[in-house]
Amino acid sequence: MKAEILAVGTELLLGDILNTNAQYLAKELAALGIEVYYQTVVGDNPKRLEETLYHAFSRADLVITTGGLGPTEDDLTKETAAKYFGEPLILDEKALAQIQVFFDRIGRTMTENNKKQAFVPEHNSVVMYNANGTAPGIIIEKDGKIIIMLPGPPKEVVPMFENQAKPYLANKQEFTFISRILRVASVGESAMEEMVKDLIDAQTNPTIAPYAKEGEALLRITAKAKDEEEANRLIDPVAVALKERLGKSVYAEGETNMETEVAKLLLAQKKTIAVAESCTGGEISSQLVRFPGISEVFLEGCVTYTNDAKMKRLGVSAQTLEKFGAVSEETAKEMAEGIARTSGSTIGIATTGVAGPDGGTDEKPVGLVYIGIYNNGAVEARGFHFAGNRNKIRERATFQALDWLRRKLQYEK
Amino acid sequence: MKAEILAVGTELLLGDILNTNAQYLAKELAALGIEVYYQTVVGDNPKRLEETLYHAFSRADLVITTGGLGPTEDDLTKETAAKYFGEPLILDEKALAQIQVFFDRIGRTMTENNKKQAFVPEHNSVVMYNANGTAPGIIIEKDGKIIIMLPGPPKEVVPMFENQAKPYLANKQEFTFISRILRVASVGESAMEEMVKDLIDAQTNPTIAPYAKEGEALLRITAKAKDEEEANRLIDPVAVALKERLGKSVYAEGETNMETEVAKLLLAQKKTIAVAESCTGGEISSQLVRFPGISEVFLEGCVTYTNDAKMKRLGVSAQTLEKFGAVSEETAKEMAEGIARTSGSTIGIATTGVAGPDGGTDEKPVGLVYIGIYNNGAVEARGFHFAGNRNKIRERATFQALDWLRRKLQYEK
Numbered sequence: 103m104k105a106e107i108l109a110v111g112t113e114l115l116l117g118d119i120l121n122t123n124a125q126y127l128a129k130e131l132a133a134l135g136i137e138v139y140y141q142t143v144v145g146d147n148p149k150r151l152e153e154t155l156y157h158a159f160s161r162a163d164l165v166i167t168t169g170g171l172g173p174t175e176d177d178l179t180k181e182t183a184a185k186y187f188g189e190p191l192i193l194d195e196k197a198l199a200q201i202q203v204f205f206d207r208i209g210r211t212m213t214e215n216n217k218k219q220a221f222v223p224e225h226n227s228v229v230m231y232n233a234n235g236t237a238p239g240i241i242i243e244k245d246g247k248i249i250i251m252l253p254g255p256p257k258e259v260v261p262m263f264e265n266q267a268k269p270y271l272a273n274k275q276e277f278t279f280i281s282r283i284l285r286v287a288s289v290g291e292s293a294m295e296e297m298v299k300d301l302i303d304a305q306t307n308p309t310i311a312p313y314a315k316e317g318e319a320l321l322r323i324t325a326k327a328k329d330e331e332e333a334n335r336l337i338d339p340v341a342v343a344l345k346e347r348l349g350k351s352v353y354a355e356g357e358t359n360m361e362t363e364v365a366k367l368l369l370a371q372k373k374t375i376a377v378a379e380s381c382t383g384g385e386i387s388s389q390l391v392r393f394p395g396i397s398e399v400f401l402e403g404c405v406t407y408t409n410d411a412k413m414k415r416l417g418v419s420a421q422t423l424e425k426f427g428a429v430s431e432e433t434a435k436e437m438a439e440g441i442a443r444t445s446g447s448t449i450g451i452a453t454t455g456v457a458g459p460d461g462g463t464d465e466k467p468v469g470l471v472y473i474g475i476y477n478n479g480a481v482e483a484r485g486f487h488f489a490g491n492r493n494k495i496r497e498r499a500t501f502q503a504l505d506w507l508r509r510k511l512q513y514e515k
Numbered sequence: 516m517k518a519e520i521l522a523v524g525t526e527l528l529l530g531d532i533l534n535t536n537a538q539y540l541a542k543e544l545a546a547l548g549i550e551v552y553y554q555t556v557v558g559d560n561p562k563r564l565e566e567t568l569y570h571a572f573s574r575a576d577l578v579i580t581t582g583g584l585g586p587t588e589d590d591l592t593k594e595t596a597a598k599y600f601g602e603p604l605i606l607d608e609k610a611l612a613q614i615q616v617f618f619d620r621i622g623r624t625m626t627e628n629n630k631k632q633a634f635v636p637e638h639n640s641v642v643m644y645n646a647n648g649t650a651p652g653i654i655i656e657k658d659g660k661i662i663i664m665l666p667g668p669p670k671e672v673v674p675m676f677e678n679q680a681k682p683y684l685a686n687k688q689e690f691t692f693i694s695r696i697l698r699v700a701s702v703g704e705s706a707m708e709e710m711v712k713d714l715i716d717a718q719t720n721p722t723i724a725p726y727a728k729e730g731e732a733l734l735r736i737t738a739k740a741k742d743e744e745e746a747n748r749l750i751d752p753v754a755v756a757l758k759e760r761l762g763k764s765v766y767a768e769g770e771t772n773m774e775t776e777v778a779k780l781l782l783a784q785k786k787t788i789a790v791a792e793s794c795t796g797g798e799i800s801s802q803l804v805r806f807p808g809i810s811e812v813f814l815e816g817c818v819t820y821t822n823d824a825k826m827k828r829l830g831v832s833a834q835t836l837e838k839f840g841a842v843s844e845e846t847a848k849e850m851a852e853g854i855a856r857t858s859g860s861t862i863g864i865a866t867t868g869v870a871g872p873d874g875g876t877d878e879k880p881v882g883l884v885y886i887g888i889y890n891n892g893a894v895e896a897r898g899f900h901f902a903g904n905r906n907k908i909r910e911r912a913t914f915q916a917l918d919w920l921r922r923k924l925q926y927e928k
Contacts, residue, residue: 114538114554115541115551115552116541116542116545116551117537117538117539117540117541117542117543117544118542119538121534121538121554122533124530124534125527125533125534126530127530128527128528128529128530131530132529132530138529139528139557139560139563140528140555140557140567141528141534141555141556142553142554142555143537143553143555144552144553145552147552150553154553157570313531379797382804383800383801383803383804383805383816384792384797384798384800384801384804384816384818385797386797387796387797387818388795388796388798388800390796391794391797391798391818391909392905392906394871394872394905395873397821397874401820401821401824402817402819402820402821402828403816403818404815404817404818405790405797405817405818407804407814407816408814408815410814410859411814411815411858414857415828444827446823457804459807460808492805492807493805496804496805
């Protein structure tokens with residue numbers, strides 16, 4: 103099946119919004135094994151919309167539209183599709199009731215205009231009721247052509263596609279493509295690729311694709327299979343082989359992130375933590391606090407930006423600051439130990455570095471960051487050099503600090 | 516002039532990357548007064564690329580492409596455009612030298628493939644040399660049609676368009692559209708619209724458009740004028756009228772954000788600050804520390820998550836915590852006063868609240884956050900109720916705390 107993604111909306115042509123729906127749908131269709139050859143954006147203009155839709159059907163079997171299902175006269179996607187398929191629109195009482203329910207829920211009065219949204223083709227169609235907005239989505243299938251019309255807002259598009267359009271399409275596909283993602287920390291994309299190149303080259307089903315995301319590298323294992331069970335059977339041994347090769351660098355599978363994994367480990371091991379930050383400026387604390395329930399193990403954080411604060415809050419010695427400087431292994435160790443001691447936590451984690459853009463020297467250049475970890479009596483510190491601007495350096499130091507802690511929690515116990 | 520934006524790249528069709536170039540170019544073209552009727556994405560397929568380019572020129576005078584200028588055999592944008600315009604490609608020594616310079620700078624060896632990137636049309640074209648990558652961009656103009664070919668990576672697209680393609684296009688436009696943005700804090704989009712509705716309705720040039728961005732509301736004033744000077748003459752009185760109407764809620768003009776404005780005010784007024792956070796978990800500190808040079812005024816932050824930490828670090832009294840609870844006006848005041856006193860700062864700012872998802876009660880529901888500000892001897896606290904999930908509540912509390920401080924710095928002196 104060949105597909106085309108067609109976004110309708112003048113706000114896209116003006117650059118007021120980013121077309122994230124196209125990326126989402128493209129990924130989903132690829133996973134279903136449906137080839138997408140074109141993506142198009144057209145404005146709320148009747149003539150151009152009609153031309154674009156007819157042109158799309160001249161080269162595709164399936165057209166997925168987003169937008170143009172609203173209550174105003176400008177919203178013409180449904181009317182244009184109904185014309186293409188020669189299917190008149192009639193009032194759908196259930197759709198109208200659902201729109202009413204939606205308005206009741208948000209405490210507003212339904213306008214006469216919204217009634218237009220409840221008109222659907224009489225035949226050859228499926229109505230996708232919308233729990234997150236007023237416009238129902240519609241599928242029309244006739245003479246080997248399918249249109250799937252979705253609303254515009256991503257928060258309506260995603261659940262409607264996931265729960266209603268995707269099963270409809272999956273039903274038509276002999277095979278499905280199922281992916282699993284391995285998340286790799288503190289190894290660059292090209293270094294990772296080098297480490298598993300022979301495994302990548304040897305694989306045809308599942309395939310292995312490396313890619314880079316801010317601060318981490320990912321491996322996507324994709325199986326072509328008739329169902330999820332078969333896909334998992336194909337993926338499992340490949341995931342095991344990759345994990346063996348990459349060792350401790352694989353920090354998780356699937357949709358998650360480093361702070362979530364660290365928070366889970368702390369909670370599972372019932373280890374309390376406190377954080378002392380200089381250059382990261384509160385970012386480590388803030389990321390850990392994202393996790394609901396973290397209050398069971400997270401005791402406190404100190405953003406000790408000045409030397410005074412490092413001494414007074416954490417007990418870093420004046421001598422250490424004098425002799426080695428605030429950005430040093432020694433200071434990082436005393437900060438980590440100091441925050442654990444003063445807060446009474448099992449684990450203390452600390453950062454001190456030069457985030458720039460100023461303040462760098464030959465000896466201590468911008469990007470140099472020391473990370474210290476105190477864990478139940480023992481303290482260690484290591485120096486890292488991060489590239490990028492001030493905020494990239496801070497982000498990378500935060501990620502690295504959490505990854506080092508993750509490795510300790512996972513492997514040193 | 517009618518334009519079409521054409522992105523070339525199979526990675527877009529697979530959803531591996533988001534087409535941010537299209538949004539950027541759409542905005543820029545709108546500002547130049549050039550109408551965009553379509554955006555298209557096509558893969559690295561010679562036949563489909565050719566058809567798409569020819570189809571684009573059947574309905575547009577200007578086509579702007581991104582991608583497909585790389586060194587591999589798959590990269591065919593330039594070759595396809597050269598064919599459309601009937602312009603043979605020849606080696607451009609200057610482009611070749613620039614590519615060599617780029618490789619020298621990143622310390623890599625240029626491959627034979629890269630030589631392909633230095634071929635440009637012999638006539639009717641302008642080469643846009645690329646300081647941020649290997650592929651030069653190219654403009655071809657002939658018989659009333661223009662193609663502007665840009666590379667794929669946004670970090671190459673933006674400077675090349677800004678410095679080379681935009682002046683080329685501006686030169687052809689009789690009018691230009693220039694916008695100024697007013698940033699409005701702590702007033703919702705619809706409330707703001709209500710407050711200035713008569714001004715919006717009365718304007719034709721410049722126009723006023725309200726829109727919402729995470730946590731703030733924006734007003735875009737757009738003038739159609741022959742140059743920037745005339746545009747500013749049109750915009751100035753409208754900006755003044757809007758600011759009069761919205762008062763202290765207008766926190767800045769242009770591309771900036773709340774933490775930047777607060778940091779600038781602190782630095783300009785040479786007022787030192789320290790932060791005590793509970794529910795925001797370090798986010799206020801982390802945002803302030805984003806600003807380079809903040810170390811002159813930012814002394815420290817304490818993420819006092821436990822009652823113990825609130826007492827020990829900030830001197831919040833056990834009695835206050837017992838009688839009013841950790842989430843209370845009284846605790847917020849003692850936290851703000853405590854962090855200022857213990858750090859020796861002029862200003863102390865504090866947050867304490869219920870971020871959820873658990874921990875809410877009838878009396879103190881999820882979303883209730885108290886913010887305290889100590890400023891040079893006086894302390895105040897206020898309760899707010901924020902909607903959204905745990906992280907939205909934390910973000911909104913951070914923004915609100917900074918906005919309240921901004922108002923104090925700007926208007927109370």
